[in-house]
Amino acid sequence: MPAAITPPAVPMAKSMALPHISSPDQKRKIICFSDFDGTIFMQDTGHILFDAHGCGSKRREILDEQIKTGERSFRDVSEEMWGSLKVPFDDGFEVMEQTLEIDRDFQSFHNWCLANDVPFNVISAGLKPILRKVLDTFLGEEASARIEIVANDAEIKDDGSEWKPIWRHDTELGHDKALSIAEARSEAELTCENGTVPLIVFIGDGVSDLPAAREADVLFARRGLRLEEYCIENQIKYYPFDSFADIQKRLEQIQKEDAEKTAGKGLPAIFNPRANLWRRVSSQQAVPRFAIMSPSKEEKMFLWPEAFSELKTPQFEVNEISASIVPPAQA
Template sequence: MSSSIPVPPAIVFSDWDGTITSLDSNDYLTDNLGFGYDKRQELNVEMIAGRLNFRDAFVDMLKSINTPFPECIEILKQNIPLDPGFKDFYSWCKSHNIPVIVVSSGMIPIIKALLVSYLGESEASQITIYANDVKYLEDGTWTIQYRHPESGFGHDKSRTIRKYTQEMEYPEGQRPKFFYCGDGVSDLSAARETDLLFAKKGKDLITYCVQEKVPFTVFEDFKEIHAYVQDVVEGKKTMEEIMEVSTGDMEKTTH
């Protein structure tokens, strides 16, 4: 990072579906246009148990959807709400030179279309997105084009975050604080890559973190994340004070 550009006090990496959005767009498409909720939940159980990887399960979900891709985007615009606290959090981050970076196992065209719908073209264009793409097939159908097809995650978020943080340049003693926000199975690879992990209440990421003894802080929406990040950036609280769950007492969050 050039010395002429101020080093951000923090960087927030965030999952997209079910985190920045209140509902998961891919789950919505699968449940309503594909093979349905029950089959999807069966795949989720297999993924959490480690018997099926996310990459292959996600392809199965998308194969069950026969709706043309442009129609899928329009349906999602009408049915996927933005997290109620995200706009204010994003505005605060912008005003404090804090990048908000989307790291998603979803597809870039869907994320961009929804961001424009939520924030407008100008604001949406300023948010960096690392995600998968869409591949159109000769028969007119579509499927996902993975960022890391060799990985069982399809998009290995840990690799993306690690590359970003390792390539950053900053003066000694001015390292930004790194946060990650997530909710589900696709966030498993990112869970250990930042200073503080926010895991959404009641979602699969917490199950994994408890199993693997990965420290995390529970959140319900971005209003809470906003308060936590602001307290750290303003020096009101330390990371340790915000960390609700340590390696030794994670089980408390599940009861």
């Protein structure tokens, strides 16, 4: 399997700044990054819009296939899909509000994040104005404001005659989720004055989440969907989940075990060494930088290295995570 290619640390925007870690008695900081469509919500916001007010489901399925085969880039196809919309924003949102279904336990999980000082960030290939409006509606504006959204921006004309994505990155993906998490790691590096580093968590459902997921220490994949399928096929270590209640329970367990083994200091008990080579050096030393490769075809997203590891402490076994690779029927 090809060696991991670690992205460079990029200075992170102020709005994504991570909490300062200073108290030696403090539990290790957990920072969550989550996909949106198919993960927090069961449906895809873009698909709902395209099917109702744009190119339609048949054309959308053809375009989706062109992405999968590599005939066209995600960015190219997405521009056609968004460009097919001819509906004012508020009118388009009506069909999303009627169709979208939020994960039954997400609100409780988000409340747990707030109560435990766990930053929760959405990382999406969608359009930020849409995602913010959805969160405002389903969670309320106060709770929604506590969630940072890292996504593409958009220019939408008042009469709905033009929907134009403003891409976050100049790549074929439009938004390189791996690079966004690398930015978070760069900021986390600055918080390690006492040698303590946070645990990075990624939550997703589809194969397009792999570039971001490979940067995380802990990966959660929605059970029965594409991301889990590829984790099983490629022996990628992950935790399956049916709802965010499963994620909360597992993170509480991980946090407890980490505190027992590390007292919240130094490296986490579970960490991703290839995405965290800078963790191997003192926070006072120079941090290595590496070139980033943004996959342009679905096949490249499958090339996940065996990146997850653990400190050599006796209690927490790698097999616990590996067991989740086996589908329940075979366990």
